[in-house]
Amino acid sequence: MSNDSKEKQDKDNLTAKKKKFRYTLFSTILVLILFAALVGAWFYYQSDMGTLLAIKEPSNISILGPDGAEMSSIDLNYTEGEKAGDQVTVKRVFCVQTSADKHWLEIVHTTNLKGLTFNIYKVSDTGTETVTDEGHTYKYDNTAIAGSYLNLDKTDSDYKYAKDTYHNKNYEGINKDRVQIHAEPVYWLASQSLDTNKTNSIKNGKTYRTYYVCEVSWTETTKETDIFYILAKIAE
Structure with missing residues (x-):
């Protein structure tokens, strides 16, 4: 080349x-x-x-503490005056803040505490009972709000037991036999929606606070722990 x-x-x-x-x-x-x-x-x-x-937009309903204070949980620690023998009874105030005319109340709790019972009372200016919480005193009606459990199986030796109706909603994919029996929560719902107290208005009269007293009792022979939820929903 x-x-x-x-x-x-x-x-x-x-x-x-x-x-x-x-x-x-x-x-x-x-x-x-x-x-x-x-x-x-x-x-x-x-x-x-x-x-x-x-x-x-945020949800138009919330649960607050006494005097509308922010509240992440209800303190169920009791004083000496709230215990008689083995019986403990605590009363705590909460309010539902909403602009809706009506709302629902629901209680969800586990069942570790012996003899656990509760009542919800509506705060009223004409109430015959009084309670002081966080430095604020409220009158309330002594007639508890009517309601019933949605999934209560039975009560045996003062302990409640839940049916497996809502098991998959709480423990998806977990066999029921692998969940401790008292960790299965029971659900209580008020019998009817409750009227919002529109005499207690805030925010230019468009939002209202309806106050309630939650009374929880149990028998304390040993130290146990339960989870106790208060839920509120706007009535459609």
Whole structure:
């Protein structure tokens, strides 16, 4: 092969390599641009979703403590005056804050405590009983709000037992035999929706607080722990 022919072939090979490199570089840049576009779109979507979540209206009902104070839990620690022998009885005040005309009350609790019972009373200016909680004193009716358990199986030796009606809602995928019997919660629902007390208004008369007294009793021969929830829902 002559020198001229070899130089021409070398130039052709170099040109081909340059073209191949440019194609590869272009393809790489294109992929990076597409990847950046996808990531950018994902971040934009997340940002947009976050904006939507931020402006979502909060629930129009909440449970608060005495005098409308923020409350994450009800303190069931008792004083000496709240225990007589083995019998403990505590009374705690809470309120339902809502603009709705009516609301529902529901109680959910586990069943470790012996003889656990409770009553819910509505606070009233004409009430014949009084209770002081967190420095605030309230009058309340001595007639408990009517209601019933939705899944009570039986009461034996002062302990309650739940049916497995709502087991899968609480312990999805877990065999019932693997759940301690008193950890299965029972559900109590008021017999009817309750009127919101519209004489106790806040926020320009559009939101109201309806106060209640929760009385919980149990027999304490040994130290046990129960989970006790108070739930509220707007009546549709």
